[in-house]
Amino acid sequence: MSSAKPLRKLNSSVTSITLAHGSGGKAMRDLIEDVFVAGFANEHLSLLEDQARFDLSALTALGDRLAMTTDSYVVDPLFFPGGDIGKLAVTGTVNDLAVGGAKPLYLTCGMIIEEGFPIDELRRIVSSMKKTADEAGVTIVTGDTKVVHRGAADKLFINTAGVGVIPNNINITANRAKPGDVVILNGYIGDHGAAIVDARGDMSLENTIESDCTTLNTLISSMLDVCPDIHCMRDATRGGIATVLNEFAESSDVGITIQEDAIPVRAEVRGMCEILGLDPLYLANEGKLLAIVPAEQAETLLTTMQQHPAGQHSAIIGKVSEKPSGRVILQTSFGGERIVDMLVGEQLPRIC
Amino acid sequence: MKYVDEFRDPAKAKALIANINGLKDSLNANEKKPIQLMEFCGGHTHTIFRYGIEPMLPNWLELVHGPGCPVCVLPMGRVDDCVALAERPDVIFTTFGDAMRVPGSKKSLLQAKADGADIRMTYSPMDSLELARKNPDKQVIFFGLGFETTMPSTALTVLQAEREGVTNFSLFCNHITTVPTIKAILDSPEMQIDAFLAPGHVCMVVGERPFDFVASTYNKPIVVTGFEPLDILQSIWMALKQLADKRCTVENQYSRIVPPDGNAAGLAAIDAVFEIREFFEWRGLGSIDHSGVKMKDAFRQFDAEMKFKLPNLKIADPKSCQCGEVLKGVIRPWECKVFGTTCTPETPMGALMVSSEGACAAYYNFGNLPELLAKRSKSIEGDAA
Numbered sequence: 001m002s003s004a005k006p007l008r009k010l011n012s013s014v015t016s017i018t019l020a021h022g023s024g025g026k027a028m029r030d031l032i033e034d035v036f037v038a039g040f041a042n043e044h045l046s047l048l049e050d051q052a053r054f055d056l057s058a059l060t061a062l063g064d065r066l067a068m069t070t071d072s073y074v075v076d077p078l079f080f081p082g083g084d085i086g087k088l089a090v091t092g093t094v095n096d097l098a099v100g101g102a103k104p105l106y107l108t109c110g111m112i113i114e115e116g117f118p119i120d121e122l123r124r125i126v127s128s129m130k131k132t133a134d135e136a137g138v139t140i141v142t143g144d145t146k147v148v149h150r151g152a153a154d155k156l157f158i159n160t161a162g163v164g165v166i167p168n169n170i171n172i173t174a175n176r177a178k179p180g181d182v183v184i185l186n187g188y189i190g191d192h193g194a195a196i197v198d199a200r201g202d203m204s205l206e207n208t209i210e211s212d213c214t215t216l217n218t219l220i221s222s223m224l225d226v227c228p229d230i231h232c233m234r235d236a237t238r239g240g241i242a243t244v245l246n247e248f249a250e251s252s253d254v255g256i257t258i259q260e261d262a263i264p265v266r267a268e269v270r271g272m273c274e275i276l277g278l279d280p281l282y283l284a285n286e287g288k289l290l291a292i293v294p295a296e297q298a299e300t301l302l303t304t305m306q307q308h309p310a311g312q313h314s315a316i317i318g319k320v321s322e323k324p325s326g327r328v329i330l331q332t333s334f335g336g337e338r339i340v341d342m343l344v345g346e347q348l349p350r351i352c
Numbered sequence: 353m354k355y356v357d358e359f360r361d362p363a364k365a366k367a368l369i370a371n372i373n374g375l376k377d378s379l380n381a382n383e384k385k386p387i388q389l390m391e392f393c394g395g396h397t398h399t400i401f402r403y404g405i406e407p408m409l410p411n412w413l414e415l416v417h418g419p420g421c422p423v424c425v426l427p428m429g430r431v432d433d434c435v436a437l438a439e440r441p442d443v444i445f446t447t448f449g450d451a452m453r454v455p456g457s458k459k460s461l462l463q464a465k466a467d468g469a470d471i472r473m474t475y476s477p478m479d480s481l482e483l484a485r486k487n488p489d490k491q492v493i494f495f496g497l498g499f500e501t502t503m504p505s506t507a508l509t510v511l512q513a514e515r516e517g518v519t520n521f522s523l524f525c526n527h528i529t530t531v532p533t534i535k536a537i538l539d540s541p542e543m544q545i546d547a548f549l550a551p552g553h554v555c556m557v558v559g560e561r562p563f564d565f566v567a568s569t570y571n572k573p574i575v576v577t578g579f580e581p582l583d584i585l586q587s588i589w590m591a592l593k594q595l596a597d598k599r600c601t602v603e604n605q606y607s608r609i610v611p612p613d614g615n616a617a618g619l620a621a622i623d624a625v626f627e628i629r630e631f632f633e634w635r636g637l638g639s640i641d642h643s644g645v646k647m648k649d650a651f652r653q654f655d656a657e658m659k660f661k662l663p664n665l666k667i668a669d670p671k672s673c674q675c676g677e678v679l680k681g682v683i684r685p686w687e688c689k690v691f692g693t694t695c696t697p698e699t700p701m702g703a704l705m706v707s708s709e710g711a712c713a714a715y716y717n718f719g720n721l722p723e724l725l726a727k728r729s730k731s732i733e734g735d736a737a
Contacts, residue, residue: 267353274356276475279402324720334581335362336404338718344697 007033010119017117022147035119036109036143039126040133044106044141052106052141059105062165067102069093070161078125078155080199082191082211083286085158086125090132090140091215091286093162095235098217099289101172101224102164107133109143110159115150125156136215138162169228176231177252177292181320184291184298186219186305187313188212189241190269193283197272209268214287219310223291227301232292235285242281242340244290245318245328253325258318258340260333281330282343292320359580365408368585373410375589378596381412388414388544388681389591392534393551394421394709395579401718403581409588416681417711418537419637420551422498422528423450424675424703424710427633428667430526431456436663437493437524437656438469444487446480447495449473450707455700457667477509477523484513484521493656497526501553503645504618507625510647510654524656525647528632530554531562532643538570542682547573547591549584552606557622559614560602567600578606625651633666635703636675673702678711685712686724692716693725 010030020027037045044052059066073089083091090107097104109129113122133140140160191212198209216235223230232252236244241263249256265280273280287310293301298316305311328340381387391397397417400406406415419425431454438445438461445461452462452473465471470490474480477494484492496506506523513521530551537543550563555576566574573594577587587605594600604610625647632644647655656662669675673695674688685691685704695701697713704712715724 270353270356274353327720330404332402332404333362334360334403334405335365336406336408336581338401338404339720341717344717 007038010034015119017113017115017119017122017147019115019147019149022113022145028145032143032145035122035126036145039123040109040130040140040143042139042141044139045143054106059165062103063167063170065166067097067100067164067166068161069096070159071096072157072159074154074157075196076154077199078121080211081195081208083213084125084128085156086128087132088213088286089158089160090129090136090138091213092237093160094136094138094215094217095287095289097162097164098215098220099172099233099235100166101170101220101230101233102166103221104136104138104162104164104217106141106163107138108159108161109140110146111143112146112148112153112157112159114153114155115147117155122156125158132215136217167224170224172230172233174232174234174248174251177248177254177256177320178231179254179320179322180295181231181292182295182298182316183245183256183258183318183320184293184302184305185241185263185315185317186216186289186311187287187315188264188266188269189236189285189288190265190273190280190283192286193240193278194269194272196284197276197278209266209272212285212287214310216287216289216310219305219308220289222304222308223301226304227293227297229297230291230293233289235287235289237286238284239343240280240282240284241288241290242279242328243342245340246342248290248292249328250326252320255321255324255327255329256318257321257329257331259331262315262317264313264315281340295319356580359578359582360403361582364582365585368582368589369408372413372585372589372592375592375596376410376412379412379592383411386412386414387546387592387595388416389547389549389588390416390418390537390545390681391549391577391584392418392420392530393549393554393577394424394707395551395553396549396577396584397421397711397714398709399579399581399584401714404718405581405584413588413592416545417678417685417714419533419634419679420499420530421704421707421709422502422526423448423454423707425528425634425636426451426454426497426526426703427635428455428457428669429633429663429665431460432458432667433662433664434461434495434524435459435464435469437660438464438471439467440491440660442491443470444483444490444492445469445471445495446474446483446492447471448475448497450709451495451497453700454703454706477506478512481509481513481518481521484518485516488520490520491659492521494521494523495526496523497528499528499530499551499554500557500622501551503527503622503626504557504615507621510625510651511621513654514651519653522654522656522659523647525626525645527626528634528644529628529642530558531565532640533634533637534563534566536637536640536643537680538566538572540680542677542680545572545681547595548575549577549587549591550574550602552576552578552583552610555604555606555610555614557615557618560604560610560612563602567602571600573600574602576602576604576606576610578609624648635669636673636679638676670701675702675704675712678704685715686719686728688712691724691728692721
């Protein structure tokens with residue numbers, strides 16, 4: 001299905017966004033149709049209505065609860081090794097739905113654009129969003145565009161909200177960790193955080209660390225196929241795996257002990273952390289999840305995860321115990337032990 | 353990872369712990385009156401907590417975390433001076449990252465940045481000089497702080513600026529020195545420390561000799577120590593071995609980095625640019641004679657203290673803070689009245705809660721807070737009884 005009329009085109013002599021593109025007039029209409037409607041190309045958007053509309057019976061056939069989430073993306077730089085702000089805006093919201101056990105279906109896309117932003121970069125970002133959405137099997141069904149004065153926003157901010165459906169038998173919540181459960185992680189930590197520090201170029205490090213930015217919904221659906229009773233699951237974005245583990249420990253009133261040896265960290269990321277005095281446990285990820293699962297199903301689950309491209313380096317990194325309640329303990333490779341707390345403020349580099 | 357994992361080998365750690373335990377009898381040590389060993393340097397404190405070394409050690413040995421975190425000991429008045437400089441409209445103020453959160457009397461640099469001051473985090477003073485070259489219409493100020501470790505790079509940057517004739521670069525010098533500070537601790541009447549771990553990276557610059565007095569005048573063993581966890585364990589063993597043998601001398605565990613006479617080029621740069629201040633104010637410890645450096649008169653055009661008007665006020669530490677007693681090993685961080693309650697890393701009152709290298713922040717972040725607080729209330733009850 002497509003709209004009856006052909007889509008409007010932007011004037012080809014205009015190469016950057018101006019305030020006119022946010023004014024509600026013709027220029028804005030040209031931008032929306034040429035860049036967004038054509039770029040995201042789907043039947044919902046092509047109707048050019050103010051809202052997307054869904055068939056309820058199709059949704060209820062998939063499960064018994066709707067899941068909804070929203071996230072804003074302000075990453076600097078917009079393009080980085082392994083991804084860009086558009087890819088991130090889709091993977092982040094898809095993953096926030098998927099870790100709750102939901103099948104992600106529909107996304108919205110709100111863009112706040114600083115005047116002067118190059119239109120060809122906007123097209124690249126839109127096409128990256130479309131590609132990522134297609135791969136994840138989700139549709140970007142409605143959107144909004146605002147243009148602000150130079151300096152009022154940093155180049156481009158994107159907000160996406162997402163809707164998904166949770167199947168009947170799935171019940172994943174942060175308060176379900178039980179003593180005896182084990183902690184599974186789906187691969188190398190810290191790649192995204194390290195890639196961003198690297199791409200900002202402040203450090204002049206000769207490195208090419210790629211962000212792990214990827215959608216996790218197909219990995220998660222294969223996990224739920226073999227183990228519907230996953231107790232807790234979250235993606236470890238800002239604040240790293242340390243933050244998520246603390247959230248589990250606190251919500252479930254349990255202790256979580258992890259083994260430093262078992263946590264996969266790339267040599268490049270470790271090296272950067274050594275130089276800058278950062279801790280990989282707190283570095284951001286954009287394609288990593290932590291799951292707390294019944295011990296008897298852990299091995300099967302691990303094997304399943306390792307067969308998926310987003311889970312090749314999955315590992316069991318720790319276990320849940322009754323005590324110390326609300327705390328996360330790290331057994332260091334060196335043979336010592338320490339508490340891993342939530343991060344206070346931003347990780348600031350140490351001077352010497 | 354090569355050159356890293358070798359220094360974190362758990363099997364070697366076990367062997368060293370066994371050696372340390374083996375000294376117990378000859379040291380006549382017990383848990384009621386444990387041997388106190390001070391690591392002076394904040395970098396050591398960080399390693400000890402990061403690798404979980406304390407729980408590996410026997411209970412007849414206690415580590416006292418010294419004042420060697422230059423960020424922590426920065427007094428409030430100096431932070432206020434930084435904020436005043438940074439808030440000038442013509443200024444780009446550059447600083448090492450972990451100085452951002454240190455509280456001044458009104459605000460920290462982090463808050464000043466949020467309020468609109470142009471403050472940038474840099475990793476090297478050379479980055480700051482580069483900013484000055486790129487922004488000729490701005491005054492670029494580098495907030496120089498740290499012990500002798502960071503002094504040579506600051507000094508070389510000033511010399512480079514002079515050679516190039518850069519006129520819009522200056523240094524707000526807050527560099528401090530280790531020797532007078534260790535001496536102040538040794539002279540303090542409550543002092544109970546049995547032996548010291550000397551700061552490895554300071555010694556890389558100044559060599560071993562400046563620490564001779566610890567052994568010769570004060571009869572305390574001192575070991576120049578590296579920053580990997582095995583370095584720490586080996587140095588602890590070396591210091592205890594001296595005590596067991598009833599010897600005291602300067603020993604160098606970190607010989608792969610520290611030459612006995614230090615780094616001649618670094619020392620020459622320091623000598624060219626800096627001279628000793630009569631005294632410098634430390635958070636928690638008060639004023640210590642000759643414990644800081646300032647720029648020589650020949651470099652006054654690069655000296656932010658000469659170039660700009662500063663409030664230069666002395667602000668007293670908050671009364672409830674017991675940082676000084678913690679620094680001297682008289683009380684443990686969690687025994688301080690405000691630890692973990694009104695003084696936390698989010699809202700630090702005392703210096704030691706500010707940087708991740710500060711002893712209190714280390715206990716707060718890596719220790720078991722509820723357990724520590726319970727221990728404190730027990731010890732207060734004990735005192736009352």
